[in-house]
Amino acid sequence: MIQTIGPETGSIHLAKWTRATKKSVLQQMLMETSRPGLISFALGLPDVNLFPTDAYLAAVEQVMAEGPTGMQYGPPFQPLKEHIVALMRRRGVECKVEQIFLTAGAQQGMNLLVRLLLDPGGSLIVEELSYTGFQQVIEPFQPNILTVSTNPKTGMEVEEVELLLRKGNRPSFIYAISDGHNPMAVSMSIEKRRRLVEIASQFGAPIIEDDAYGHICYGEELYPPLRAFDDKIVFYVGTFSKILCPGLRVGWIIAPESMMHYLSVVKEATDINTGTFTQRTISAYIDSGLLPGHIDFLRKEYRLRRDTMINAIREHFPAQSRCETPPAGIFVWVEMPGDINGFDLLRTSMSKEQVAFIPGSAFCSTGSDLRSNCIRLNFSHSAHEVIEVGVSRLARALTLLENRR
Amino acid sequence: MIQTIGPETGSIHLAKWTRATKKSVLQQMLMETSRPGLISFALGLPDVNLFPTDAYLAAVEQVMAEGPTGMQYGPPFQPLKEHIVALMRRRGVECKVEQIFLTAGAQQGMNLLVRLLLDPGGSLIVEELSYTGFQQVIEPFQPNILTVSTNPKTGMEVEEVELLLRKGNRPSFIYAISDGHNPMAVSMSIEKRRRLVEIASQFGAPIIEDDAYGHICYGEELYPPLRAFDDKIVFYVGTFSKILCPGLRVGWIIAPESMMHYLSVVKEATDINTGTFTQRTISAYIDSGLLPGHIDFLRKEYRLRRDTMINAIREHFPAQSRCETPPAGIFVWVEMPGDINGFDLLRTSMSKEQVAFIPGSAFCSTGSDLRSNCIRLNFSHSAHEVIEVGVSRLARALTLLENRR
Numbered sequence: 001m002i003q004t005i006g007p008e009t010g011s012i013h014l015a016k017w018t019r020a021t022k023k024s025v026l027q028q029m030l031m032e033t034s035r036p037g038l039i040s041f042a043l044g045l046p047d048v049n050l051f052p053t054d055a056y057l058a059a060v061e062q063v064m065a066e067g068p069t070g071m072q073y074g075p076p077f078q079p080l081k082e083h084i085v086a087l088m089r090r091r092g093v094e095c096k097v098e099q100i101f102l103t104a105g106a107q108q109g110m111n112l113l114v115r116l117l118l119d120p121g122g123s124l125i126v127e128e129l130s131y132t133g134f135q136q137v138i139e140p141f142q143p144n145i146l147t148v149s150t151n152p153k154t155g156m157e158v159e160e161v162e163l164l165l166r167k168g169n170r171p172s173f174i175y176a177i178s179d180g181h182n183p184m185a186v187s188m189s190i191e192k193r194r195r196l197v198e199i200a201s202q203f204g205a206p207i208i209e210d211d212a213y214g215h216i217c218y219g220e221e222l223y224p225p226l227r228a229f230d231d232k233i234v235f236y237v238g239t240f241s242k243i244l245c246p247g248l249r250v251g252w253i254i255a256p257e258s259m260m261h262y263l264s265v266v267k268e269a270t271d272i273n274t275g276t277f278t279q280r281t282i283s284a285y286i287d288s289g290l291l292p293g294h295i296d297f298l299r300k301e302y303r304l305r306r307d308t309m310i311n312a313i314r315e316h317f318p319a320q321s322r323c324e325t326p327p328a329g330i331f332v333w334v335e336m337p338g339d340i341n342g343f344d345l346l347r348t349s350m351s352k353e354q355v356a357f358i359p360g361s362a363f364c365s366t367g368s369d370l371r372s373n374c375i376r377l378n379f380s381h382s383a384h385e386v387i388e389v390g391v392s393r394l395a396r397a398l399t400l401l402e403n404r405r
Numbered sequence: 406m407i408q409t410i411g412p413e414t415g416s417i418h419l420a421k422w423t424r425a426t427k428k429s430v431l432q433q434m435l436m437e438t439s440r441p442g443l444i445s446f447a448l449g450l451p452d453v454n455l456f457p458t459d460a461y462l463a464a465v466e467q468v469m470a471e472g473p474t475g476m477q478y479g480p481p482f483q484p485l486k487e488h489i490v491a492l493m494r495r496r497g498v499e500c501k502v503e504q505i506f507l508t509a510g511a512q513q514g515m516n517l518l519v520r521l522l523l524d525p526g527g528s529l530i531v532e533e534l535s536y537t538g539f540q541q542v543i544e545p546f547q548p549n550i551l552t553v554s555t556n557p558k559t560g561m562e563v564e565e566v567e568l569l570l571r572k573g574n575r576p577s578f579i580y581a582i583s584d585g586h587n588p589m590a591v592s593m594s595i596e597k598r599r600r601l602v603e604i605a606s607q608f609g610a611p612i613i614e615d616d617a618y619g620h621i622c623y624g625e626e627l628y629p630p631l632r633a634f635d636d637k638i639v640f641y642v643g644t645f646s647k648i649l650c651p652g653l654r655v656g657w658i659i660a661p662e663s664m665m666h667y668l669s670v671v672k673e674a675t676d677i678n679t680g681t682f683t684q685r686t687i688s689a690y691i692d693s694g695l696l697p698g699h700i701d702f703l704r705k706e707y708r709l710r711r712d713t714m715i716n717a718i719r720e721h722f723p724a725q726s727r728c729e730t731p732p733a734g735i736f737v738w739v740e741m742p743g744d745i746n747g748f749d750l751l752r753t754s755m756s757k758e759q760v761a762f763i764p765g766s767a768f769c770s771t772g773s774d775l776r777s778n779c780i781r782l783n784f785s786h787s788a789h790e791v792i793e794v795g796v797s798r799l800a801r802a803l804t805l806l807e808n809r810r
Contacts (some may be wrong), residue, residue: 269512
């Protein structure tokens with residue numbers, strides 16, 4: 001017989017964090033957006049039709065032909081690390097194989113780094129609006145969250161970081177997204193990048209740099225990530241999820257060599273090692289020389305989708321709406337007229353127009369209702385015609401909501 | 406320029422746990438045992454030559470032929486859960502798809518469960534000698550570790566567990582390995598299984614049952630795991646690592662349905678989800694109907710290797726040595742004459758005879774020197790002739806050590 005939740009958990013004492021926890025808005029969306037007919041701009045999903053499936057299958061076959069060793073436990077695969085060093089060079093970062101630590105994706109990269117740097121109850125600096133997956137990582141530590149704001153054109157307000165540090169705060173780390181900010185779709189200005197690294201160094205505050213979207217960039221003026229300016233206090237997190245595919249779960253950390261021992265201890269306790277078979281197949285795929293061309297292909301394709309979305313918003317949304325053209329990443333951040341609430345719009349657009357997205361305040365680091373008139377729209381997952389139809393339907397939902405007042 | 410460890414870490418404050426940590430003996434062994442010429446009985450590795458590589462490649466090709474969806478993020482793959490339900494039925498456990506939670510291997514299964522159940526500074530019950538990977542999971546919690554001893558013939562001393570509970574201890578959980586104990590290679594008697602579940606229920610103490618080796622069993626008298634006796638307080642951990650291959654990193658938890666929400670929260674914060682591509686390929690491999698036969702094949706092959714090792718030990722080791730024939734798992738536990746120290750033997754055998762293994766006291770939950778005259782030998786990784794040569798060389802190292810006194 002199926003028990004109700006109450007009696008069953010009632011007899012077992014769970015860890016304290018479970019009392020406060022709720023499933024993330026993003027996971028709920030992942031469930032709901034499989035509804036047929038729904039157009040989803042909600043999640044940060046790449047388009048499956050752009051995956052290099054044939055080349056990847058060839059890589060799998062090659063690894064299998066080399067024998068069964070790839071299916072055994074094994075130390076991190078060195079050739080893959082070498083490929084990452086080369087990939088990072090194209091991103092403007094000089095690093096060494098000895099500074100690369102392989103992970104099961106960017107989420108695990110952040111998780112390991114937070115466990116390396118943060119004590120329960122410790123403090124950290126993060127933007128008021130930030131990636132929810134990061135917030136889930138820090139939650140069990142019940143940290144003292146110091147927030148700074150984000151300028152929609154130049155990124156994280158570094159002066160506010162400086163002020164916090166000058167006031168005597170000694171955070172365990174600063175969490176920063178230099179390119180393709182999630183959710184605000186902004187990239188940091190070059191001056192801010194330099195200054196952030198400078199003051200972080202000065203105060204000995206490590207930076208966790210989440211560069212999940214950094215390789216997906218469109219602008220003419222592209223800047224290297226924070227890691228390019230410093231190799232001692234910047235802990236860089238990268239991933240193959242957006243440039244290859246997310247279902248493989250492989251990413252990396254770039255950190256000082258002296259951190260590798262500690263990272264390997266946390267990693268071993270977490271899941272022993274990252275799937276050796278997948279490490280080798282990704283490495284074999286990159287051996288083929290196809291990755292740089294594939295990244296260029298993704299940039300071109302996603303750039304077109306971005307432009308389609310921006311144009312559709314400018315055409316269909318009310319004139320008081322504002323959005324910047326993102327120089328990197330896979331999101332557009334839309335500021336709607338001040339009295340529109342993102343969650344209200346979501347309810348209306350889901351029920352009346354079958355369009356999903358994430359309301360801006362879902363990303364608030366402090367659980368407040370900041371930027372309640374903003375929404376995050378993803379453009380990487382949908383084809384052009386779907387983006388056009390979806391944005392016009394969303395604008396209709398917005399009109400519906402405005403007329404109701 | 407390469408920095409030394411001191412100055413580089415010196416400027417960055419790491420989380421407190423890093424002060425006490427050291428790399429596991431097992432990971433060090435994984436590095437050292439790749440030395441050419443060395444015979445390793447050290448790690449719990451399956452034999453790569455027994456992996457079903459052709460059938461697995463066929464499964465990969467099938468998944469790829471079904472389209473790119475398998476490479477996208479996605480919810481846990483239901484057909485794989487259904488396969489696990491069927492697999493567990495053959496292990497004597499009735500469970501439902503809704504009680505299965507997919508993980509990146511058994512290590513992650515334990516890690517998620519410990520985070521679900523244990524608060525920092527909380528208490529738990531574990532055997533004096535236990536799997537080091539479990540010890541790594543609990544270390545950062547700095548828990549109060551309550552230990553019980555293990556009978557080499559009947560397993561965990563359940564009476565000691567009862568005594569601890571009757572004395573008023575309220576542990577967050579009891580960690581138990583019912584079959585193929587690591588390191589002591591014992592399986593729990595049926596009476597102890599029943600009694601352990603009984604008293605755990607009575608005192609509301611959850612059990613984390615680590616069944617990594619349960620499907621690799623040889624005896625005529627096989628008992629179902631603890632989960633077969635209770636579906637409310639037993640949290641079962643299983644894995645494909647030993648029955649398929651470890652390089653894929655897929656395992657599962659069986660827990661009450663009411664726990665699934667909490668597990669999904671911790672899992673999402675850890676690595677979003679278990680590689681969807683691997684979930685599907687394992688499922689496609691099981692679709693082929695080959696898994697039960699493959700498990701039977703492994704049981705037969707490993708049983709022969711086990712017998713080879715036991716016979717070689719009886720032939721070559723001093724008469725005062727003792728070992729039981731393990732009814733499950735991939736290890737033999739050898740008790741040597743009382744004045745022989747396992748670590749001394751390891752040094753001698755590594756340097757003079759090129760044989761590696763793990764000294765028993767490396768598994769002490771409390772860091773003490775208990776069972777210093779015992780060693781753990783693995784038999785799954787080496788072919789018969791290698792086992793014979795290795796054991797005789799190890800016996801030579803033992804004689805060498807005895808003669809030196």
